[in-house]
Amino acid sequence: MSAFTLENPVFRDFAYHGTIVLLKMGAMSFLTAIKRFSTGAFVNREDFIGKKPKEIVPSESVERVRRNHLNDLENIPLFLLVGLFYVATNPEPSQALLHFRIFTFSRIMHTLSYQIPIRQPARALTFVAGVGATVSMAVHVLRTLH
Numbered sequence: 001m002s003a004f005t006l007e008n009p010v011f012r013d014f015a016y017h018g019t020i021v022l023l024k025m026g027a028m029s030f031l032t033a034i035k036r037f038s039t040g041a042f043v044n045r046e047d048f049i050g051k052k053p054k055e056i057v058p059s060e061s062v063e064r065v066r067r068n069h070l071n072d073l074e075n076i077p078l079f080l081l082v083g084l085f086y087v088a089t090n091p092e093p094s095q096a097l098l099h100f101r102i103f104t105f106s107r108i109m110h111t112l113s114y115q116i117p118i119r120q121p122a123r124a125l126t127f128v129a130g131v132g133a134t135v136s137m138a139v140h141v142l143r144t145l146h
């Protein structure tokens with residue numbers, strides 16, 4: 001059986017959690033747009049629809065969403081690539097599911113702690129949990145291949 005079929009429970013769980021974090025990452029673009037329209041903080045003069053363009057001033061709430069989105073762009077693709085290698089090593093299904101759940105939960109909690117905002121170390125802890133899950137999978141891949 002190929003590791004990359006829906007008959008493989010590890011791949012099925014990976015595809016499920018990978019889709020969740022990709023949708024979450026994509027939603028950040030829409031959240032950025034919502035924040036821009038609600039604050040009037042546009043970055044291009046032509047974006048001031050129906051208004052006379054004013055000085056372009058950054059908005060803390062827009063920048064907070066953008067930084068959160070950038071963090072997703074730095075972490076989610078890495079998880080997805082390492083996760084594919086990890087699935088190929090035929091890991092124990094319950095252990096794999098734990099890695100996928102930790103990463104998914106950590107990214108959702110990271111976003112909530114960033115956007116609410118929740119005082120540190122909340123965001124840092126959620127970040128470390130997600131990175132830890134990815135690193136743990138990477139170590140498993142390297143050990144399996146060596």
